[in-house]
Amino acid sequence: MERHGAQRHRVLALLKEAGGVSVASVQRIARETGVPEADVWGAGRFYELLSHPDVERRVCQGLTCQLFGAATLEGTKVSCLGQCDRAPVVLGRDLGVVHYGMPRGGVSPADPDLPMDLGGPDTADYAGLARARELGVAGVLDALAAAGLQGRGGAGFPAHLKWRSVSEQAVTERYVVCNADEGEPGTFKDREIMLRRPHRMLEGLAIAAETIGAAAIFIYIRGEFPEEKASLQRALAEADAHLGHLDWRFVDGHGAYICGEETALIESIEGRRGMPRLKPPYPTVQGLWGKPTLMNNVETLACIPDILVRGGERFAALGRTEPGTKLYCVSGHVGRPGVYELPLGVCLDEVVDAAGGYVGTPRAFSPGGASSGFLPMSARRVPLDFKGLPAHGSMLGSAGVVVLDDTVDMAQAALWQAVFFEDESCGQCAPCRLGTQLVRQSIGRYLGTGDPAHFAHLDEIAWEMDQGSICGLGMVAALPLQMARRHFPQDFGPRPPGATMTGGGPA
Amino acid sequence: MSDTFPLVIDGQTVQARQGETVLQAADRAGIQIPTFCNDPRLTPSGACRMCLVEVQGQRRLQPSCAWKAEPGQVVTTASERIEKHRAVLLSMYLADHSQDEAGQAADIATGNKLRAYTVDRDDLLPLAPVHSPRVGRADDNPYIAFDPDRCILCARCTRYCDEVEGVSAIQLVERGGHTTIGTAGMVGLLATSCELCGGCIATCPTGALFEKKADPAPDPDETIVRSTCNFCGVGCQVDLRVRDGRIAAVEAPPPGTTVNDGNLCVKGRFAYDFVHHDERLRSPLIRQADGSFRQATWPEALERVASGLKKIRDRDGGDALGFISSSRCTGEENYLMQKLARAAFGTNNCHQCAAT
Structure with missing residues (x-):
């Protein structure tokens, strides 16, 4: 129990000031704030930057950075850093960008x-x-x-x-x-x-x-x-x-x-x-x-x-299907990634048009971040808005549009998103904590063995994650896999162990 | 104004009291809703998701442990949707849990609710083991053990340690699949503010926390004997788990049933070794001239004490004597002790060892 008048709200800032979680910093901050040591420790260990403060190179593992070769970069793997227009990106010790694939987007x-x-x-x-x-x-x-x-x-x-x-x-x-x-x-x-x-x-x-x-x-x-x-x-x-x-x-x-x-x-x-x-x-x-x-x-x-x-x-x-303009973030296989202000309700083709057009042959896109799953190009003229996309099993979310061309293995793309949700689940409720692990493990086993039997109970698990989770993270965390399986079944059939599929066929 | 109101649970009209949750109202009406993370002594957390029910007008399933009952509310605790939810959730818990040879959740003498909820179900999914990457923690304290692979992270132990004991020695640490129960610096409990009350063991629904020196294996022949703890005058009720005429462990009766509300202290819960100890005194001993002891009867021993005390009083006066009663005495016994000091020996030199 915290001391009367404890200054709990200072705990995280003090941990940052102290250079992260250590036995010494936790003891000192607990004394200074009147918050129990275990609470200071438990809170600090929750946060990546406090539990792992001294990292030389943080390599973004976001979908777009993965598309542009993040896996080949040396460093500690971290969740999406919000620099998708410059993919692939690495942050240095002071959290400044030390490596990027392209200059800041348009x-x-x-x-x-x-x-x-x-x-x-x-x-x-x-x-x-x-x-x-x-x-x-x-x-x-x-x-x-x-x-x-x-x-x-x-x-x-x-x-x-x-x-x-x-x-x-x-x-x-x-x-x-x-x-x-x-x-x-x-x-x-x-x-x-x-x-x-x-x-x-x-x-x-x-x-x-x-x-x-x-x-x-x-x-x-x-x-x-x-x-x-x-x-x-x-x-x-x-x-x-x-x-x-x-x-x-x-x-x-x-x-x-x-x-x-x-x-x-x-x-x-x-x-x-x-x-x-x-x-x-x-x-x-x-x-x-x-x-x-x-x-x-x-x-x-x-x-x-x-x-x-x-x-x-x-x-x-100013809006088309819904009020106002909207900032669409566009990255992936497009000519000029960036942030484009367009009438709310434009379709993918219009968004990509503003972003310099498609590069290569587009095959799939994610309309609103990892939480929105994947849609096939047959949805390229669907209005990207809040009320319409749910009918397609997706959502506008943050309007983080990522375009994937036909070289992308959708099972691999689903794995990247699954790793993100697993790493970022808070762990509080079992549907999300266990569901995100089960989702990631099933894709990993499938990619390793080529045996689709590893998806045997994924429909039920995804259902439970949606129904039983406390917050939205768990509710959507299985969406990328489920939508990829629905729209790109050819990427989820039997395949040689360890093989990569592209455009629905072997690479 | 009436302090109860009606709501409908599974088609049955149930009277709820002001401020009650759906779980509490259902429980009093005999409608059982499964739950892991609920402990009536703690603020509901709704984290285990086991007690989710359908509330009319709510799109999402809601945790009945935290959802306040309202007049006219219509609640469903059994439906196809809820059964599916329970089956899949339990399957997921089981895939992340220590299992016995039969693939069931590991049993333990203190009970494992996950086993109780899963053992008779035939609708569970055969999921591959999850192997959550939890970190372990060495702990050389003499009483409390923790097996992270039996933990479902309902956080009853950490909330109990904070809300009931006011100690906060343990807390959820790490995140996602790494989440586990830890201490500051992941040190043993003896190096923390822990008072070793063992309340975490008592509130744990799956036996992830257990008593180190008690046999963890369940014993169907075990009997429970209700008794009163005699370590102090509070009068905490204890349930002695007796096997072959010996105390196998001490537990508190369930919360809400006795004065100690499910709580015990380190002595009441763990210091029961003296009962069967070889050197336990079972009759008075009198020291002989050569310094050795001989067994005596109570009348003889009391006579010896009384005469010795009177001799000192008569020789040096009552204030040459001091009376100290044990912390194990009740209030009545302490009263008698001071009465003895003041009335029989004429001194105010009396003390009780717990009155520091």
Whole structure:
């Protein structure tokens, strides 16, 4: 049990400062914070950057990096680093990129009509914040509703409902949290916003905080994004005249994909292992330290200023099948990987067209990160939006689009995704902890022996992972394998032991 | 306002009390829902997923241990969906668990709920062993052993250690398949804040935590004898597990049934060796002139003590005497001791060894 007045929320930051988890650092931090030693140890050992702090080379094992030869690079294997447009990527000891396959990817050309306009200048006039003050709380909520803005973190939940729910809570001590823990394999849009348009995001946060009456603003930023954090801090200092009256707190992530899940993120801010909570209650009712908490993704927040300045209706009209523009991250076998702002609901062909076209013969794609599984090219004209993709057994998620050409062995691709989910499962609930291991093991055994019998009970296991898991990670972790098996059965038949299949035939 | 309300569980109208969970309401109505991670003394964690039920209006299955009962709620605890869920989940647990020669979850004297839930099922999947990459931990403490391969990570032990004992010597460590129960630095319990109360053993549903010196093999002829712990005056109830007339282990009766609510301390749970010890005193001994002891009767021994005490009082006064009662005495016995000191010998020199 922690001491009365214990400062648990400092534990992870102190461990980082101390250079990671060691017996000595844990004893000292336990004494200093009043948190039991076992809790400090258990929390620290949860996070990759705290449990393995001194790594010379972290080699990204994300799908795109694997497509471009990550397996041939020397170093410690780590989960997707969010640099898919530069694949394959290696981070050095200070978490800076020390090796990449290509320079940083492209963005849409400057166009002032675009809400995000990643290619344009990063204006910092804070006109949206001024407009929000004119509109008042009800006006801001109405504008958000008119914009039809859906959460850009992956779930697509209507933003105005979240904001309204928090602002209607009886408890007046409230928090705003920015989820900048981008980590879905294939996704690097928030990274570009934080680097190119940090003021947009900060302005969105300021508007959120004033609208719901937040006591403090927390920015939980991925640990592997030191450059992005510096960019935000620089922007915060520049805009002090507009933002200085608010209480801003930066909280580092420490290498755990699951902390992108909102309740795991809250646990992490509180200094605990990033294990998702049971829902309900939702964070809007009981979030950070049990208080009503508004949590939005970087991109969601960055949409807000434009919605207030130019109106919700205008924003909504920019979409095709659903409201607004959307940042699509494109990587894999395309001409110019990058982040492209397009009407929400464009199809794969249009997204890839913006990204320089297909390279080679496309065979499969992942529309929204590892969690969205794989689709065949017969789905190339399906609108990539929140409501339509579930009908295809997939989802838009974070819109991390990865294109795979016909040289890719889909069983191998499924294995890469399975390894990711196994490594990033928090371990709290058995369907996910055991299911991710069973999925990865079955693909590994199949690839080793060529015997499809190793998939014998995968349908039931995948069903249970979906039905029984506490959070979304476990629910989707079997999707890449299951969708690859469904759409590319020729890659999952009997094959010679250890053989690689490409394009449905032997390599 | 009535403090109970009706809800429907499996078509049966059940009265729930305010604040009760679905699991509690079902349990009182005689509807059994299987669970690993629930312990009524602990905040529900909903982590083991065994107790998932269907709640009308909820798309997803919900953990009945954490889901609050509400008036008019309609809950289903038995359906094709729930049976499939249980069968697959149990198959997965079994694939990650120590098994006996018959492929069943390993049995242990303290009981293994995974075995109980799986042994009669014919709908389990024959999954290949998972071999989760858990790290082991050497521990030379005399009482508490941990076998990670019997652990299902329900975290009852870590939550008990925190929420009930307030000790937090153990915690979940690592992540994903590596997750296990550990200590700071993965040291033995003697090097931690652990008080060796053994409550972790008692709350463990699968026998992953067990008593080092007790025989782990189940014995069908074992009998349970309810008794009162005599190590102090609290009056904790104990269930003595007796084999061949000897105490094989000491357990607390189930939580919620006796004053100690399922808890015991290190002495009550583990210090039972004296009962059958060769050197245990079974009758009074009187020291003879040559320093050796001879057996005596109680009347003779008490007479000897009384006369000795009176002799000192008469020679040097009552304050030359001091009376110390054992921490094993009850409140009543302590009262009598001070009465003896004050009334019979006229001194206030009395003390109780637990009153530091």
